[in-house]
Amino acid sequence: xxxxxxxxxxxxxxxxxxxxxxxxxxxxxxxxxxxxxxxxxxxxxxxxxxxxxxxxxxxxxxxxxxxxxxxxxxxxxxxxxxxxxxxxxxxxxxxxxxxxxxxxxxxxxxxxxxxxxxxxxxxxxxxxxxxxxxxxxxxxxxxxxxxxxxxxxxxxxxxxxxxxxxxxxxxxxxxxxxxxxxxxxxxxxxxxxxxxxxxxxxxxxxxxxxxxxxxxxxxxxxxxxxxxxxxxxxxxxx
Amino acid sequence: xxxxxxxxxxxxxxxxxxxxxxxxxxxxxxxxxxxxxxxxxxxxxxxxxxxxxxxxxxxxxxxxxxxxxxxxxxxxxxxxxxxxxxxxxxxxxxxxxxxxxxxxxxxxxxxxxxxxxxxxxxxxxxxxxxxxxxxxxxxxxxxxxxxxxxxxxxxxxxxxxxxxxxxxxxxxxxxxxxxxxxxxxxxxxxxxxxxxxxxxxxxxxxxxxxxxxxxxxxxxxxxxxxxxxxxxxxxxxx
DNA sequence: CCTTCACCTTACACCGACTGTAAGTGTACA
DNA sequence: TGTACACTTACAGTCGGTGTAAGGTGAAGG
Numbered sequence: 001x002x003x004x005x006x007x008x009x010x011x012x013x014x015x016x017x018x019x020x021x022x023x024x025x026x027x028x029x030x031x032x033x034x035x036x037x038x039x040x041x042x043x044x045x046x047x048x049x050x051x052x053x054x055x056x057x058x059x060x061x062x063x064x065x066x067x068x069x070x071x072x073x074x075x076x077x078x079x080x081x082x083x084x085x086x087x088x089x090x091x092x093x094x095x096x097x098x099x100x101x102x103x104x105x106x107x108x109x110x111x112x113x114x115x116x117x118x119x120x121x122x123x124x125x126x127x128x129x130x131x132x133x134x135x136x137x138x139x140x141x142x143x144x145x146x147x148x149x150x151x152x153x154x155x156x157x158x159x160x161x162x163x164x165x166x167x168x169x170x171x172x173x174x175x176x177x178x179x180x181x182x183x184x185x186x187x188x189x190x191x192x193x194x195x196x197x198x199x200x201x202x203x204x205x206x207x208x209x210x211x212x213x214x215x216x217x218x219x220x221x222x223x224x225x226x227x228x229x230x231x232x233x234x235x236x237x238x
Numbered sequence: 239x240x241x242x243x244x245x246x247x248x249x250x251x252x253x254x255x256x257x258x259x260x261x262x263x264x265x266x267x268x269x270x271x272x273x274x275x276x277x278x279x280x281x282x283x284x285x286x287x288x289x290x291x292x293x294x295x296x297x298x299x300x301x302x303x304x305x306x307x308x309x310x311x312x313x314x315x316x317x318x319x320x321x322x323x324x325x326x327x328x329x330x331x332x333x334x335x336x337x338x339x340x341x342x343x344x345x346x347x348x349x350x351x352x353x354x355x356x357x358x359x360x361x362x363x364x365x366x367x368x369x370x371x372x373x374x375x376x377x378x379x380x381x382x383x384x385x386x387x388x389x390x391x392x393x394x395x396x397x398x399x400x401x402x403x404x405x406x407x408x409x410x411x412x413x414x415x416x417x418x419x420x421x422x423x424x425x426x427x428x429x430x431x432x433x434x435x436x437x438x439x440x441x442x443x444x445x446x447x448x449x450x451x452x453x454x455x456x457x458x459x460x461x462x463x464x465x466x467x468x469x470x471x472x473x474x475x476x
Numbered sequence: 477c478c479t480t481c482a483c484c485t486t487a488c489a490c491c492g493a494c495t496g497t498a499a500g501t502g503t504a505c506a
Numbered sequence: 507t508g509t510a511c512a513c514t515t516a517c518a519g520t521c522g523g524t525g526t527a528a529g530g531t532g533a534a535g536g
Binding site for chain 2: 522523524525526527533534
Binding site: 085088089092093096097098105107108111112114115119122123124137138 | 323326327330331334335336343345346349350352353357360361362375376
Protein backbone atom coordinates (compact mmCIF):
# COMPACT_ATOMS: atom_id res chain seq x y z
CA UNK A 1 0.00 0.00 0.00
CA UNK A 2 1.25 3.46 -0.91
CA UNK A 3 2.16 5.60 2.05
CA UNK A 4 0.91 9.14 2.38
CA UNK A 5 3.16 12.04 3.24
CA UNK A 6 1.78 15.46 4.05
CA UNK A 7 3.94 18.50 3.45
CA UNK A 8 3.24 21.59 5.54
CA UNK A 9 5.34 24.30 3.88
CA UNK A 10 4.25 27.74 2.71
CA UNK A 11 6.98 28.33 0.14
CA UNK A 12 5.25 26.98 -2.94
CA UNK A 13 8.46 26.32 -4.88
CA UNK A 14 10.06 24.34 -2.09
CA UNK A 15 6.78 22.49 -1.56
CA UNK A 16 6.69 21.41 -5.17
CA UNK A 17 10.28 20.29 -5.01
CA UNK A 18 9.65 18.24 -1.88
CA UNK A 19 6.53 16.74 -3.36
CA UNK A 20 8.47 15.74 -6.43
CA UNK A 21 11.22 14.18 -4.34
CA UNK A 22 8.76 12.00 -2.44
CA UNK A 23 6.62 11.12 -5.43
CA UNK A 24 9.65 9.92 -7.34
CA UNK A 25 10.17 7.41 -4.52
CA UNK A 26 6.62 6.12 -4.81
CA UNK A 27 4.96 7.98 -1.97
CA UNK A 28 1.64 9.72 -2.30
CA UNK A 29 1.93 13.39 -1.34
CA UNK A 30 -0.76 15.50 0.30
CA UNK A 31 -0.91 19.22 0.97
CA UNK A 32 -3.24 21.50 2.85
CA UNK A 33 -5.36 24.09 1.15
CA UNK A 34 -4.79 26.95 3.58
CA UNK A 35 -2.82 27.86 6.68
CA UNK A 36 -5.80 29.35 8.48
CA UNK A 37 -6.82 26.23 10.35
CA UNK A 38 -4.47 23.44 9.38
CA UNK A 39 -5.03 21.15 12.39
CA UNK A 40 -8.34 19.66 11.35
CA UNK A 41 -7.25 19.28 7.77
CA UNK A 42 -4.18 17.34 8.82
CA UNK A 43 -6.06 15.09 11.22
CA UNK A 44 -8.75 14.35 8.65
CA UNK A 45 -6.17 13.37 6.03
CA UNK A 46 -4.71 10.62 8.28
CA UNK A 47 -1.24 10.86 6.72
CA UNK A 48 1.50 8.36 7.56
CA UNK A 49 4.06 11.12 8.09
CA UNK A 50 4.14 14.89 7.98
CA UNK A 51 7.02 17.11 6.96
CA UNK A 52 6.60 20.34 8.86
CA UNK A 53 8.14 23.76 8.40
CA UNK A 54 8.48 25.92 11.49
CA UNK A 55 7.98 29.38 9.95
CA UNK A 56 4.39 29.31 8.83
CA UNK A 57 1.84 32.05 8.29
CA UNK A 58 -0.56 32.04 11.22
CA UNK A 59 0.07 29.39 13.83
CA UNK A 60 3.73 28.49 14.31
CA UNK A 61 5.13 25.08 13.54
CA UNK A 62 5.89 24.56 17.21
CA UNK A 63 2.28 25.00 18.25
CA UNK A 64 1.13 22.77 15.44
CA UNK A 65 3.63 20.08 16.41
CA UNK A 66 2.55 20.13 20.02
CA UNK A 67 -1.13 20.05 19.12
CA UNK A 68 -0.76 17.17 16.69
CA UNK A 69 1.43 15.06 18.96
CA UNK A 70 -1.25 15.17 21.61
CA UNK A 71 -3.91 13.90 19.28
CA UNK A 72 -2.47 11.57 16.73
CA UNK A 73 0.01 8.84 16.13
CA UNK A 74 1.91 9.68 12.94
CA UNK A 75 5.54 10.84 12.97
CA UNK A 76 6.47 14.49 12.48
CA UNK A 77 9.65 15.45 10.68
CA UNK A 78 10.66 19.09 11.08
CA UNK A 79 12.32 20.67 8.06
CA UNK A 80 13.31 24.25 8.69
CA UNK A 81 15.79 27.02 7.91
CA UNK A 82 16.24 27.67 11.64
CA UNK A 83 19.65 26.14 12.12
CA UNK A 84 20.16 26.50 15.87
CA UNK A 85 20.22 24.18 18.83
CA UNK A 86 17.56 26.00 20.84
CA UNK A 87 14.88 25.48 18.22
CA UNK A 88 15.90 21.88 17.69
CA UNK A 89 15.68 21.10 21.39
CA UNK A 90 12.33 22.80 21.63
CA UNK A 91 10.94 20.87 18.68
CA UNK A 92 12.21 17.53 19.96
CA UNK A 93 10.84 18.37 23.37
CA UNK A 94 7.41 18.97 21.87
CA UNK A 95 7.45 15.48 20.40
CA UNK A 96 8.92 16.03 16.93
CA UNK A 97 10.54 12.87 15.61
CA UNK A 98 13.35 14.40 13.59
CA UNK A 99 14.79 17.84 12.90
CA UNK A 100 16.49 18.63 9.61
CA UNK A 101 17.72 22.01 8.41
CA UNK A 102 17.42 23.56 4.97
CA UNK A 103 19.05 23.15 2.63
CA UNK A 104 18.70 19.40 3.03
CA UNK A 105 19.89 16.80 0.56
CA UNK A 106 16.89 14.93 -0.84
CA UNK A 107 18.51 11.58 -0.08
CA UNK A 108 18.97 12.47 3.55
CA UNK A 109 15.36 13.58 3.80
CA UNK A 110 14.15 10.39 2.14
CA UNK A 111 16.29 8.19 4.36
CA UNK A 112 15.12 9.92 7.53
CA UNK A 113 11.50 9.79 6.44
CA UNK A 114 11.77 6.12 5.54
CA UNK A 115 13.25 5.29 8.91
CA UNK A 116 10.43 7.05 10.73
CA UNK A 117 7.79 5.31 8.65
CA UNK A 118 9.40 1.96 9.34
CA UNK A 119 9.54 2.52 13.07
CA UNK A 120 5.98 3.79 13.31
CA UNK A 121 4.65 0.85 11.33
CA UNK A 122 5.67 -1.37 14.22
CA UNK A 123 3.69 0.69 16.72
CA UNK A 124 0.35 -0.71 17.77
CA UNK A 125 -2.66 1.05 16.24
CA UNK A 126 -4.11 3.23 18.96
CA UNK A 127 -7.20 5.33 18.35
CA UNK A 128 -7.76 8.44 20.42
CA UNK A 129 -10.87 10.37 21.37
CA UNK A 130 -10.27 13.04 23.97
CA UNK A 131 -8.61 11.22 26.86
CA UNK A 132 -9.93 7.82 25.81
CA UNK A 133 -7.45 5.51 24.07
CA UNK A 134 -8.28 2.29 22.30
CA UNK A 135 -5.65 -0.25 21.31
CA UNK A 136 -7.30 -1.93 18.35
CA UNK A 137 -5.09 -5.02 18.25
CA UNK A 138 -5.85 -6.32 21.71
CA UNK A 139 -9.17 -4.51 22.19
CA UNK A 140 -7.92 -2.61 25.21
CA UNK A 141 -9.51 0.69 26.23
CA UNK A 142 -7.68 3.06 28.52
CA UNK A 143 -9.07 6.12 30.24
CA UNK A 144 -6.75 7.82 32.69
CA UNK A 145 -5.88 5.10 35.19
CA UNK A 146 -8.71 2.73 34.26
CA UNK A 147 -8.37 0.11 31.60
CA UNK A 148 -10.40 -2.81 30.31
CA UNK A 149 -10.28 -5.42 27.57
CA UNK A 150 -13.39 -5.45 25.41
CA UNK A 151 -14.92 -8.51 23.72
CA UNK A 152 -14.19 -8.57 20.03
CA UNK A 153 -17.65 -7.53 18.87
CA UNK A 154 -17.73 -4.48 21.09
CA UNK A 155 -14.20 -3.61 20.02
CA UNK A 156 -15.22 -3.61 16.37
CA UNK A 157 -18.07 -1.24 17.13
CA UNK A 158 -15.88 1.13 19.14
CA UNK A 159 -13.27 1.09 16.39
CA UNK A 160 -15.85 2.15 13.81
CA UNK A 161 -17.20 4.91 16.04
CA UNK A 162 -13.74 6.28 16.84
CA UNK A 163 -12.60 6.17 13.23
CA UNK A 164 -15.59 8.18 12.06
CA UNK A 165 -15.70 10.82 14.77
CA UNK A 166 -17.48 13.19 14.67
CA UNK A 167 -19.73 11.58 12.06
CA UNK A 168 -22.70 9.34 12.76
CA UNK A 169 -22.18 5.68 11.89
CA UNK A 170 -25.27 3.93 10.54
CA UNK A 171 -26.51 0.60 11.84
CA UNK A 172 -26.06 -0.89 8.40
CA UNK A 173 -22.42 0.12 8.38
CA UNK A 174 -21.80 -1.52 11.72
CA UNK A 175 -23.74 -4.66 10.81
CA UNK A 176 -21.83 -4.96 7.57
CA UNK A 177 -18.55 -4.75 9.36
CA UNK A 178 -19.42 -7.38 11.96
CA UNK A 179 -21.87 -9.82 10.37
CA UNK A 180 -21.60 -8.88 6.71
CA UNK A 181 -25.11 -7.45 6.67
CA UNK A 182 -28.33 -7.87 8.61
CA UNK A 183 -29.85 -10.63 6.46
CA UNK A 184 -29.12 -13.51 8.78
CA UNK A 185 -29.07 -11.85 12.18
CA UNK A 186 -31.66 -10.00 14.20
CA UNK A 187 -31.10 -6.25 14.30
CA UNK A 188 -31.67 -6.47 18.01
CA UNK A 189 -28.25 -8.05 18.50
CA UNK A 190 -26.69 -4.74 17.52
CA UNK A 191 -28.63 -2.95 20.24
CA UNK A 192 -27.64 -5.61 22.74
CA UNK A 193 -24.01 -5.07 21.88
CA UNK A 194 -24.43 -1.31 22.12
CA UNK A 195 -25.77 -1.76 25.64
CA UNK A 196 -22.84 -4.00 26.51
CA UNK A 197 -20.32 -1.56 25.07
CA UNK A 198 -21.93 1.31 26.97
CA UNK A 199 -21.78 -0.63 30.22
CA UNK A 200 -18.12 -1.41 29.72
CA UNK A 201 -17.22 2.18 28.88
CA UNK A 202 -19.22 3.23 31.91
CA UNK A 203 -16.99 1.00 34.07
CA UNK A 204 -13.92 3.03 33.15
CA UNK A 205 -15.68 6.34 33.64
CA UNK A 206 -17.07 7.28 30.23
CA UNK A 207 -20.80 7.17 30.80
CA UNK A 208 -22.92 8.44 27.91
CA UNK A 209 -20.04 8.71 25.49
CA UNK A 210 -21.92 6.59 22.94
CA UNK A 211 -24.88 8.57 21.67
CA UNK A 212 -27.86 7.41 19.65
CA UNK A 213 -29.00 9.50 16.71
CA UNK A 214 -32.55 8.32 16.20
CA UNK A 215 -33.14 6.89 12.76
CA UNK A 216 -29.53 7.39 11.69
CA UNK A 217 -27.14 5.46 13.89
CA UNK A 218 -24.58 6.05 16.60
CA UNK A 219 -21.77 8.49 17.29
CA UNK A 220 -19.31 9.48 19.99
CA UNK A 221 -20.16 12.55 21.99
CA UNK A 222 -17.65 14.94 23.49
CA UNK A 223 -17.49 14.85 27.26
CA UNK A 224 -19.62 17.14 29.41
CA UNK A 225 -16.69 19.23 30.62
CA UNK A 226 -15.75 20.01 27.05
CA UNK A 227 -19.21 21.26 26.11
CA UNK A 228 -20.15 23.17 29.22
CA UNK A 229 -20.43 26.39 27.27
CA UNK A 230 -22.63 25.34 24.42
CA UNK A 231 -24.90 23.34 26.73
CA UNK A 232 -25.12 26.05 29.35
CA UNK A 233 -28.78 26.57 28.70
CA UNK A 234 -29.68 22.94 29.36
CA UNK A 235 -27.32 21.75 32.06
CA UNK A 236 -28.73 23.71 34.98
CA UNK A 237 -32.03 21.78 34.77
CA UNK A 238 -30.33 18.55 35.88
CA UNK B 239 12.71 2.62 36.46
CA UNK B 240 16.14 3.84 35.45
CA UNK B 241 16.90 3.36 31.77
CA UNK B 242 20.10 1.73 30.63
CA UNK B 243 22.28 3.22 27.91
CA UNK B 244 25.19 1.31 26.46
CA UNK B 245 28.06 3.25 24.94
CA UNK B 246 30.14 1.53 22.29
CA UNK B 247 33.11 3.82 21.81
CA UNK B 248 36.81 2.95 21.87
CA UNK B 249 38.18 6.41 22.76
CA UNK B 250 38.24 6.14 26.52
CA UNK B 251 38.14 9.90 27.14
CA UNK B 252 35.14 10.46 24.95
CA UNK B 253 33.48 7.43 26.49
CA UNK B 254 33.90 8.84 29.98
CA UNK B 255 32.56 12.17 28.86
CA UNK B 256 29.50 10.59 27.27
CA UNK B 257 28.91 8.42 30.32
CA UNK B 258 29.04 11.49 32.51
CA UNK B 259 26.59 13.33 30.28
CA UNK B 260 24.04 10.55 30.50
CA UNK B 261 24.56 9.82 34.18
CA UNK B 262 23.98 13.46 35.03
CA UNK B 263 20.55 13.07 33.46
CA UNK B 264 19.71 10.05 35.58
CA UNK B 265 20.45 7.27 33.13
CA UNK B 266 22.41 4.18 34.02
CA UNK B 267 25.38 3.74 31.70
CA UNK B 268 26.86 0.43 30.56
CA UNK B 269 30.04 -0.31 28.64
CA UNK B 270 31.58 -3.38 27.10
CA UNK B 271 34.76 -4.95 28.35
CA UNK B 272 36.40 -5.62 25.00
CA UNK B 273 35.88 -5.08 21.30
CA UNK B 274 36.76 -8.65 20.38
CA UNK B 275 33.23 -10.02 20.42
CA UNK B 276 30.88 -7.20 21.36
CA UNK B 277 27.67 -8.70 19.94
CA UNK B 278 26.93 -11.20 22.68
CA UNK B 279 27.90 -8.80 25.40
CA UNK B 280 25.50 -6.19 24.07
CA UNK B 281 22.64 -8.64 23.65
CA UNK B 282 23.12 -10.05 27.14
CA UNK B 283 23.07 -6.59 28.70
CA UNK B 284 19.59 -5.85 27.32
CA UNK B 285 20.15 -2.08 27.17
CA UNK B 286 17.33 0.35 26.38
CA UNK B 287 19.47 2.24 23.86
CA UNK B 288 22.97 2.00 22.46
CA UNK B 289 25.19 4.86 21.34
CA UNK B 290 27.45 3.44 18.68
CA UNK B 291 30.66 4.73 17.14
CA UNK B 292 31.43 3.65 13.59
CA UNK B 293 35.22 3.46 13.73
CA UNK B 294 35.86 0.60 16.10
CA UNK B 295 38.77 -1.79 16.51
CA UNK B 296 37.79 -5.13 15.02
CA UNK B 297 34.28 -5.31 13.61
CA UNK B 298 33.02 -2.06 12.09
CA UNK B 299 30.09 -0.16 13.51
CA UNK B 300 28.13 -0.84 10.33
CA UNK B 301 28.39 -4.59 10.71
CA UNK B 302 27.52 -4.36 14.36
CA UNK B 303 24.50 -2.20 13.61
CA UNK B 304 23.22 -4.58 10.99
CA UNK B 305 23.76 -7.61 13.22
CA UNK B 306 22.04 -6.08 16.22
CA UNK B 307 19.06 -4.75 14.29
CA UNK B 308 18.31 -8.25 13.06
CA UNK B 309 18.23 -9.68 16.56
CA UNK B 310 17.02 -7.14 19.06
CA UNK B 311 14.58 -4.38 19.63
CA UNK B 312 16.44 -1.49 21.21
CA UNK B 313 17.22 1.73 19.32
CA UNK B 314 20.69 2.44 17.95
CA UNK B 315 22.04 5.98 17.84
CA UNK B 316 25.14 6.43 15.71
CA UNK B 317 27.66 8.98 16.97
CA UNK B 318 30.63 9.32 14.68
CA UNK B 319 33.28 11.63 13.30
CA UNK B 320 32.40 10.53 9.75
CA UNK B 321 30.55 13.61 8.62
CA UNK B 322 29.39 12.61 5.16
CA UNK B 323 26.10 11.73 3.55
CA UNK B 324 27.18 8.36 2.21
CA UNK B 325 27.92 6.95 5.63
CA UNK B 326 24.74 8.42 7.07
CA UNK B 327 22.61 6.86 4.35
CA UNK B 328 24.32 3.53 4.80
CA UNK B 329 23.80 3.58 8.55
CA UNK B 330 20.14 4.54 8.28
CA UNK B 331 19.68 1.89 5.64
CA UNK B 332 21.07 -0.73 8.01
CA UNK B 333 18.45 0.20 10.56
CA UNK B 334 20.19 2.84 12.68
CA UNK B 335 17.69 5.13 14.38
CA UNK B 336 19.66 8.35 14.37
CA UNK B 337 23.00 9.62 13.05
CA UNK B 338 24.88 12.38 14.84
CA UNK B 339 28.35 13.66 14.07
CA UNK B 340 31.15 14.57 16.47
CA UNK B 341 31.57 17.02 17.94
CA UNK B 342 27.99 16.90 19.19
CA UNK B 343 26.50 19.18 21.79
CA UNK B 344 25.51 17.13 24.86
CA UNK B 345 22.03 18.61 24.89
CA UNK B 346 21.42 17.55 21.32
CA UNK B 347 22.59 14.04 22.09
CA UNK B 348 20.40 13.87 25.18
CA UNK B 349 17.37 15.17 23.34
CA UNK B 350 17.80 12.71 20.47
CA UNK B 351 18.37 9.81 22.84
CA UNK B 352 15.33 10.74 24.92
CA UNK B 353 13.16 10.88 21.82
CA UNK B 354 14.26 7.42 20.72
CA UNK B 355 13.67 5.96 24.17
CA UNK B 356 10.20 7.48 24.26
CA UNK B 357 9.27 6.10 20.87
CA UNK B 358 10.61 2.64 21.58
CA UNK B 359 8.78 2.42 24.88
CA UNK B 360 5.56 2.41 22.90
CA UNK B 361 6.64 -0.55 20.80
CA UNK B 362 5.26 -3.95 21.75
CA UNK B 363 7.70 -6.31 23.50
CA UNK B 364 8.70 -8.93 20.97
CA UNK B 365 11.06 -11.77 21.83
CA UNK B 366 13.09 -13.44 19.10
CA UNK B 367 14.66 -16.85 18.78
CA UNK B 368 16.04 -17.60 15.35
CA UNK B 369 13.08 -16.97 12.99
CA UNK B 370 10.50 -17.40 15.72
CA UNK B 371 8.93 -14.22 17.11
CA UNK B 372 6.75 -13.94 20.17
CA UNK B 373 4.68 -10.89 20.97
CA UNK B 374 4.44 -11.08 24.74
CA UNK B 375 1.53 -8.69 25.17
CA UNK B 376 -0.99 -10.55 23.09
CA UNK B 377 0.67 -13.98 23.30
CA UNK B 378 1.10 -14.20 19.54
CA UNK B 379 3.79 -16.41 18.02
CA UNK B 380 4.90 -15.84 14.46
CA UNK B 381 7.09 -18.12 12.36
CA UNK B 382 7.50 -17.12 8.74
CA UNK B 383 3.95 -17.00 7.37
CA UNK B 384 2.33 -18.96 10.21
CA UNK B 385 1.02 -17.33 13.33
CA UNK B 386 -1.02 -18.38 16.33
CA UNK B 387 -2.27 -16.95 19.61
CA UNK B 388 -1.25 -18.98 22.63
CA UNK B 389 -3.26 -19.41 25.82
CA UNK B 390 -1.88 -17.33 28.66
CA UNK B 391 -0.26 -20.21 30.57
CA UNK B 392 1.62 -21.45 27.54
CA UNK B 393 2.64 -17.89 26.71
CA UNK B 394 4.20 -17.45 30.14
CA UNK B 395 6.21 -20.62 29.69
CA UNK B 396 7.43 -19.63 26.23
CA UNK B 397 8.37 -16.18 27.51
CA UNK B 398 10.53 -17.70 30.24
CA UNK B 399 12.22 -20.08 27.83
CA UNK B 400 12.94 -17.35 25.28
CA UNK B 401 14.23 -14.91 27.88
CA UNK B 402 16.72 -17.46 29.24
CA UNK B 403 18.02 -18.87 25.97
CA UNK B 404 20.36 -20.73 25.80
CA UNK B 405 20.06 -21.64 29.51
CA UNK B 406 17.91 -24.39 30.94
CA UNK B 407 14.88 -23.19 32.91
CA UNK B 408 14.00 -25.32 35.91
CA UNK B 409 10.52 -26.60 36.63
CA UNK B 410 10.53 -24.73 39.93
CA UNK B 411 11.25 -21.49 38.14
CA UNK B 412 8.35 -22.00 35.74
CA UNK B 413 5.98 -23.09 38.49
CA UNK B 414 6.89 -20.08 40.57
CA UNK B 415 6.18 -17.75 37.70
CA UNK B 416 2.78 -19.27 36.92
CA UNK B 417 1.33 -20.64 40.14
CA UNK B 418 3.67 -19.14 42.72
CA UNK B 419 5.18 -22.51 43.55
CA UNK B 420 4.17 -26.15 43.35
CA UNK B 421 2.61 -26.41 46.81
CA UNK B 422 -1.00 -26.30 45.74
CA UNK B 423 -0.87 -27.73 42.21
CA UNK B 424 0.15 -31.08 40.84
CA UNK B 425 3.49 -31.03 39.05
CA UNK B 426 1.82 -32.90 36.26
CA UNK B 427 0.01 -29.77 35.15
CA UNK B 428 3.35 -28.33 34.07
CA UNK B 429 3.98 -31.33 31.85
CA UNK B 430 0.48 -31.06 30.43
CA UNK B 431 1.12 -27.46 29.54
CA UNK B 432 4.48 -28.33 28.02
CA UNK B 433 2.73 -30.85 25.79
CA UNK B 434 0.17 -28.25 24.81
CA UNK B 435 2.84 -25.66 24.07
CA UNK B 436 4.78 -28.16 21.98
CA UNK B 437 1.68 -29.04 19.98
CA UNK B 438 0.96 -25.40 19.29
CA UNK B 439 4.53 -24.65 18.21
CA UNK B 440 4.37 -27.76 16.05
CA UNK B 441 1.32 -26.28 14.29
CA UNK B 442 3.38 -23.34 13.06
CA UNK B 443 6.29 -25.51 12.02
CA UNK B 444 8.63 -25.61 15.01
CA UNK B 445 8.50 -29.24 16.04
CA UNK B 446 10.96 -30.25 18.77
CA UNK B 447 12.04 -26.71 19.56
CA UNK B 448 11.24 -27.24 23.23
CA UNK B 449 13.72 -29.70 24.67
CA UNK B 450 13.64 -31.54 27.98
CA UNK B 451 16.82 -31.72 30.04
CA UNK B 452 16.20 -34.66 32.30
CA UNK B 453 16.33 -33.74 35.95
CA UNK B 454 16.99 -30.06 35.23
CA UNK B 455 14.19 -28.49 33.27
CA UNK B 456 13.47 -27.22 29.77
CA UNK B 457 15.25 -25.16 27.15
CA UNK B 458 14.90 -24.04 23.56
CA UNK B 459 16.94 -25.92 21.01
CA UNK B 460 18.41 -24.46 17.84
CA UNK B 461 16.74 -25.74 14.71
CA UNK B 462 18.10 -28.78 12.85
CA UNK B 463 19.29 -26.81 9.85
CA UNK B 464 21.45 -24.68 12.15
CA UNK B 465 23.22 -27.64 13.74
CA UNK B 466 23.73 -29.88 10.75
CA UNK B 467 27.49 -29.77 11.14
CA UNK B 468 27.84 -30.65 14.77
CA UNK B 469 25.28 -33.43 14.47
CA UNK B 470 26.78 -34.81 11.30
CA UNK B 471 27.84 -38.01 13.03
CA UNK B 472 24.31 -38.82 14.19
CA UNK B 473 22.00 -37.50 11.53
CA UNK B 474 22.75 -40.06 8.81
CA UNK B 475 21.23 -42.83 10.93
CA UNK B 476 17.76 -41.37 10.59
C1' DC C 477 16.78 -57.90 31.76
C1' DC C 478 14.09 -55.75 34.97
C1' DT C 479 13.04 -52.00 38.06
C1' DT C 480 12.46 -47.40 38.91
C1' DC C 481 11.95 -42.80 38.21
C1' DA C 482 11.13 -38.89 35.41
C1' DC C 483 8.56 -37.45 31.95
C1' DC C 484 4.77 -37.66 28.30
C1' DT C 485 0.15 -38.10 26.55
C1' DT C 486 -4.76 -38.44 26.32
C1' DA C 487 -9.37 -38.03 27.96
C1' DC C 488 -12.47 -35.75 30.78
C1' DA C 489 -14.89 -32.33 33.43
C1' DC C 490 -15.37 -27.68 35.19
C1' DC C 491 -15.52 -22.88 34.60
C1' DG C 492 -15.96 -18.53 32.68
C1' DA C 493 -16.26 -15.48 28.73
C1' DC C 494 -18.62 -14.37 24.61
C1' DT C 495 -22.50 -14.39 21.74
C1' DG C 496 -27.13 -14.46 19.96
C1' DT C 497 -32.33 -15.14 21.03
C1' DA C 498 -36.37 -13.82 23.12
C1' DA C 499 -39.38 -11.06 25.49
C1' DG C 500 -40.63 -7.11 27.83
C1' DT C 501 -39.80 -1.98 28.79
C1' DG C 502 -38.92 2.78 27.57
C1' DT C 503 -39.15 6.93 24.64
C1' DA C 504 -39.46 10.34 20.79
C1' DC C 505 -42.63 12.16 17.68
C1' DA C 506 -46.69 12.66 14.83
C1' DT D 507 -52.29 8.32 22.33
C1' DG D 508 -50.42 5.21 19.18
C1' DT D 509 -46.54 3.69 16.54
C1' DA D 510 -41.99 2.92 15.36
C1' DC D 511 -37.66 2.79 17.09
C1' DA D 512 -34.48 1.97 20.72
C1' DC D 513 -33.10 -0.10 25.26
C1' DT D 514 -32.59 -3.59 28.77
C1' DT D 515 -32.53 -7.95 31.04
C1' DA D 516 -32.56 -12.83 31.39
C1' DC D 517 -31.34 -17.03 29.42
C1' DA D 518 -29.01 -20.68 26.96
C1' DG D 519 -25.61 -22.54 23.73
C1' DT D 520 -20.88 -22.72 22.45
C1' DC D 521 -16.15 -22.54 22.87
C1' DG D 522 -11.63 -22.01 24.75
C1' DG D 523 -8.68 -22.46 28.70
C1' DT D 524 -7.42 -24.96 32.69
C1' DG D 525 -6.53 -28.57 36.03
C1' DT D 526 -7.28 -33.67 37.38
C1' DA D 527 -6.76 -38.38 36.68
C1' DA D 528 -4.85 -42.29 34.87
C1' DG D 529 -2.13 -44.86 31.98
C1' DG D 530 1.96 -44.99 28.68
C1' DT D 531 6.91 -44.29 27.29
C1' DG D 532 11.72 -44.33 27.75
C1' DA D 533 16.20 -43.93 29.74
C1' DA D 534 19.38 -44.82 33.71
C1' DG D 535 21.21 -48.14 36.59
C1' DG D 536 21.61 -52.30 39.10
